[in-house]
Amino acid sequence: MLEFPRWKYAIILLVVFLSALYALPNIYPQDPSVQVTASRGVEVDEALRTRVGEVLQTAGVAPKSVDLDEDAGNLLVRLHDLDEQTQASEALRTGLGENYTVALNLAPTVPDWLTRFGAKPMLLGLDLQGGVHFVMQVDQQAALERRLDAYAEEARAILRDNRIRYESVERRADGSILAVLDPAADVSRANSLLAADQPVLIRNVSGQRIAMRVPDSELQQISADAIDQNITTLRNRIDEIGVAEPVIQRQGNNRVVVQLPGVQDTAEAKRMIGATATLAYHSVVEGDAFEAQRTGIVPPGARLYTDRRTGGPVLLNRRVIATGEEMVTAQSTYDENGLPAVSVTLNAAAGSRMFDFTSANVGRPMGVVYIERIPQVRMVNGEEERTFRVSEEVISVANVNAVFGRNFITTGLDKAEADDLARLLRSGSLAAPMDFVEERIVGPSLGRENVERGVTAVGFAFIFTLIFFMLYYRMFGLITTAALLINLVIVTAVMSIFGATMTLPGFAGLALSIGLSVDANVLINERIREELRNGVPPKAAIAIGYDKASTSIFDANVTGILAGVALYAFGTGPLRGFAMTLVVGIIASMFTALTVTRGIATLMYARRKKLKSLAI
Incomplete structure (x- = not known):
C-alpha cells in the first residue's frame, strides 16, 4: 500500500540537483569595485592600467586585482571592502582627471565553471544592494513649444504643397501660430485646408492673416502625454543599460521618480537616462556657406551649421526629411570601410519621405545633424543652477548615390558615440527635457545590513x-x-534562473511561504496521526494521510497563488517583489510537502515488514 514510483524519485533528485546548482552562486559575495571608463577620444589600455596602479599605490590602496577589458572599453579595480572602494574612487577621480569616468560598482565572484552553466546570483533590490535614487522634473513648457513648432511647420508644408503663397508662418510669444498670406492668396481655401489637416486648432481669420491657437484641453493633454512618453522612454533606456527591476513612477504633475538597484554611481546613469541625443536629416542648400558665415546673411529657408570633421560651415534646409523620433530601430555597426556607423530603420511615413527625397536628388548631397542636449551646472549667488546647452553638429555630408527609403546607415561617429546613439534611438526620444532635481546614493553597506537582517529573520523562522x-x-x-x-x-x-529581484518585501514573502509549507506538513502529519488513532496500520496510515491531506493542501495553496498573481499583476515595486517570492515559495512548498516528504517517508518505512508504530 505504501508505494512511490521510481520515476518520481528521479524527478526529486533532478530537481534537488539543479536547484542546488543554480542556488550555489548566491553564496559567493560581490567584490566592491571601481570601474574606469574613457571619455571621447581616450583609450583604455595597458598604459591606463599602469597609471591606475600608480595612483592607488600613492593613495595607499592595495586592490585585489585590476582587470582590463579592452572590448568593453573599461577597467575594473576589485577591492577588499567598502572603505577601500570609497578611498580608491576618490583617488582615481583626482588622479585621472576629466578624461575618464570613475564609477562605483559591485563585481561578481562566481566561478567560471558555474557561469558556463548559466548560473548567476539572485538580483537584489535597491533596499538590499544599494543603488541610486533620482527625482526628475519634466520641462512641460519645452514639450508645448515643440508641439507648437510642429504645428507651424505642418502649416507651412500644407500651404507650400497646395501652392498657396504666404509671407510667413511663425509661432508667437503667446503660444498662437500666425500665418500671413500673400495679398493674392485665397484665404478661404487656405483656411479650409488648414482646418481639414489640423482640426484641433482654433482659427481666427482677419484679412490675409490666419491666427491658430491650441485649446486649453489640448495643452493639458500635451503635458500629460509628455510625462507618459518620458516614462516609457526612460524604461526603455534603463532596459538597454541592463538594470534589473528598476522603479520608474510618476510623482505629482511634472516629476518622475527613478530608482536603479545595483548602480552605485550617478554619472553613467544620468548620462544615459537624461541624454537627448538624436539625428536629423536635411537637404544641403546651394550657396556659399563661408560667405553666409562671414556676413551673417543666410538664404531663406536655410540654416547655418558647423561640420564636426572640418570645422567649416554648412548650409542645410530648415525642413527636416526625417528625425530620430521617427526611427523604428537602430543598431551599431560598421560601414564598408570598417568605420563605426549606425544602421537605422525609419517608420513608414518617414521612410516614404526619405524615398521621395532620394528619388528626386540622386547625386546631390544630404546632411546628417547630430543633436545633443548637454547638461551644465553653474553657481549663481552661491546656489547651484542647472541649465542645458544644445549642441547641433553636422556629422556627415554625402551625395545620395542611390534611391533608398526606410533602411540605410549613418556614418561620421566614433565607436562609443555609435553605440550610445543606437541605444538612444532604439529606446526612443524624450517628449520633453528633464532636469535632475534630486539624487541620492543608497550605499551597499546599508543594503548589506538589510540582507543580513533578512537572512537572520528567515534563519530564525527556520x-x-x-x-x-x-x-x-x-x-x-x-x-x-x-x-x-x-x-x-x-x-x-x-x-536566480529567472532574474527575479529579492527585496525586503521579498524576504517577507519567503517567510510567509515557509509558513504555508509548515501548514501543509502539519495537515499531512495530523492526518497520519488521526488514522493511527483510528487503528489503521502504520503504512496504510501514511498513504491515507497523504491522500486525504492533498486535496485540502491543493485548495488552500491555489487560493494563495491566485492572490500572489493578482498582487504581481496590479501591484508595483515592493508589492511585486513580495508577490514573486510568495508564488514561487507556494509552488515549491506544494512540491516538497506532497512529493518530497512522501518519497522520504516511503523510503524509510515501505520495506519494514513488521512496522507496528510510527515516530509521529
Whole structure:
C-alpha cells in the first residue's frame, strides 16, 4: 500500500540537483569595485592600467586585482571592502582627471565553471544592494513649444504643397501660430485646408492673416502625454543599460521618480537616462556657406551649421526629411570601410519621405545633424543652477548615390558615440527635457545590513520550525525540516534562473511561504496521526494521510497563488517583489510537502515488514 514510483524519485533528485546548482552562486559575495571608463577620444589600455596602479599605490590602496577589458572599453579595480572602494574612487577621480569616468560598482565572484552553466546570483533590490535614487522634473513648457513648432511647420508644408503663397508662418510669444498670406492668396481655401489637416486648432481669420491657437484641453493633454512618453522612454533606456527591476513612477504633475538597484554611481546613469541625443536629416542648400558665415546673411529657408570633421560651415534646409523620433530601430555597426556607423530603420511615413527625397536628388548631397542636449551646472549667488546647452553638429555630408527609403546607415561617429546613439534611438526620444532635481546614493553597506537582517529573520523562522517539528512530530519532524530546506533552495534557484529581484518585501514573502509549507506538513502529519488513532496500520496510515491531506493542501495553496498573481499583476515595486517570492515559495512548498516528504517517508518505512508504530 505504501508505494512511490521510481520515476518520481528521479524527478526529486533532478530537481534537488539543479536547484542546488543554480542556488550555489548566491553564496559567493560581490567584490566592491571601481570601474574606469574613457571619455571621447581616450583609450583604455595597458598604459591606463599602469597609471591606475600608480595612483592607488600613492593613495595607499592595495586592490585585489585590476582587470582590463579592452572590448568593453573599461577597467575594473576589485577591492577588499567598502572603505577601500570609497578611498580608491576618490583617488582615481583626482588622479585621472576629466578624461575618464570613475564609477562605483559591485563585481561578481562566481566561478567560471558555474557561469558556463548559466548560473548567476539572485538580483537584489535597491533596499538590499544599494543603488541610486533620482527625482526628475519634466520641462512641460519645452514639450508645448515643440508641439507648437510642429504645428507651424505642418502649416507651412500644407500651404507650400497646395501652392498657396504666404509671407510667413511663425509661432508667437503667446503660444498662437500666425500665418500671413500673400495679398493674392485665397484665404478661404487656405483656411479650409488648414482646418481639414489640423482640426484641433482654433482659427481666427482677419484679412490675409490666419491666427491658430491650441485649446486649453489640448495643452493639458500635451503635458500629460509628455510625462507618459518620458516614462516609457526612460524604461526603455534603463532596459538597454541592463538594470534589473528598476522603479520608474510618476510623482505629482511634472516629476518622475527613478530608482536603479545595483548602480552605485550617478554619472553613467544620468548620462544615459537624461541624454537627448538624436539625428536629423536635411537637404544641403546651394550657396556659399563661408560667405553666409562671414556676413551673417543666410538664404531663406536655410540654416547655418558647423561640420564636426572640418570645422567649416554648412548650409542645410530648415525642413527636416526625417528625425530620430521617427526611427523604428537602430543598431551599431560598421560601414564598408570598417568605420563605426549606425544602421537605422525609419517608420513608414518617414521612410516614404526619405524615398521621395532620394528619388528626386540622386547625386546631390544630404546632411546628417547630430543633436545633443548637454547638461551644465553653474553657481549663481552661491546656489547651484542647472541649465542645458544644445549642441547641433553636422556629422556627415554625402551625395545620395542611390534611391533608398526606410533602411540605410549613418556614418561620421566614433565607436562609443555609435553605440550610445543606437541605444538612444532604439529606446526612443524624450517628449520633453528633464532636469535632475534630486539624487541620492543608497550605499551597499546599508543594503548589506538589510540582507543580513533578512537572512537572520528567515534563519530564525527556520530554526524555530525545526525545533517545534522535532519535539512534536519526532521522525516526521525531521522529514518536514528536510523538505523546508529543499524548499528554500528551490525558491532561491528559481529566482536566480529567472532574474527575479529579492527585496525586503521579498524576504517577507519567503517567510510567509515557509509558513504555508509548515501548514501543509502539519495537515499531512495530523492526518497520519488521526488514522493511527483510528487503528489503521502504520503504512496504510501514511498513504491515507497523504491522500486525504492533498486535496485540502491543493485548495488552500491555489487560493494563495491566485492572490500572489493578482498582487504581481496590479501591484508595483515592493508589492511585486513580495508577490514573486510568495508564488514561487507556494509552488515549491506544494512540491516538497506532497512529493518530497512522501518519497522520504516511503523510503524509510515501505520495506519494514513488521512496522507496528510510527515516530509521529
